[in-house]
Ligand SMILES: CSC[C@H]1O[C@H](OP(=O)(O)O)[C@H](O)[C@@H]1O
């Protein structure tokens with residue numbers, strides 16, 4: 001839908017705040033889907049409204065399993081966010097995708113098993129397509145902003161979302177890389193990307209490479225101390241990338257050429273008279289456009 005852009009950044013491990021917002025304010029956002037991971041930092045940058053949410057909460061409170069993904073996406077939508085940029089720490093399955101590089105992810109394999117994955121369900125059933133789970137327009141902006149920030153960027157890659165919190169076994173790591181053809185691994189982008197699509201939000205994912213998972217013969221197993229050290233450098237690069245996004249996206253927003261903002265158009269199957277009023281009420285922000 002055309003209107004005003006509001007950029008929502010979901011900061012992953014190592015990215016718990018962003019600096020430089022005008023009129024910066026941490027605000028509480030109430031959601032019928034529970035409490036978001038933390039307060040949300042709102043403000044503006046270069047005349048464009050921005051919101052920042054630390055995915056694990058400040059102080060890293062939530063594990064990948066307990067992140068309240070539905071509340072987070074609902075809260076961002078409720079605030080008026082139109083474009084969500086996920087920034088995440090990831091392991092790499094490719095020699096060429098080295099620690100310190102960024103990958104603008106465009107596909108996912110979802111191996112998570114213990115999370116609520118949809119806003120919809122009994123009383124209001126919907127099926128959206130996630131064949132192309134990220135928005136190419138928003139991904140273009142992330143790629144350009146990251147390159148302008150001096151980062152080595154890889155455009156396109158498949159992100160394996162694992163449940164965690166333990167890292168992969170060697171056999172899993174080899175299978176994801178050699179058999180499944182995945183490029184990076186993390187624990188959080190699913191169901192986040194699916195929920196953003198249900199909420200008709202454009203979503204782009206920037207994977208900040210911190211390690212080679214456990215498959216690499218020259219690098220041994222994943223070491224969280226090493227990850228944190230790489231993260232410290234990555235977080236600064238991520239902040240520079242984020243600072244470049246407003247100029248690229250602009251304050252006035254056209255309808256998404258890829259249809260992200262119309263994902264629910266033909267998705268809701270439950271007949272109006274059969275819908276559960278309580279669920280419909282909870283869907284006011286996510287699907288109010290379709291449910292009236
Ligand atoms: C710090 S290593 C594992 C941890 O880092 C990633 O978090 P995020 O995706 O939020 O950046 C990974 O998914 C794990 O949660």
Ligand SMILES: Nc1ncnc2[nH]cnc12
Pocket residue numbers: 089090091092162167168185186187210211212213214222227
């Ligand atoms: N190797 C890895 N596996 C899963 N999540 C990660 N986050 C950072 N590195 C990771």
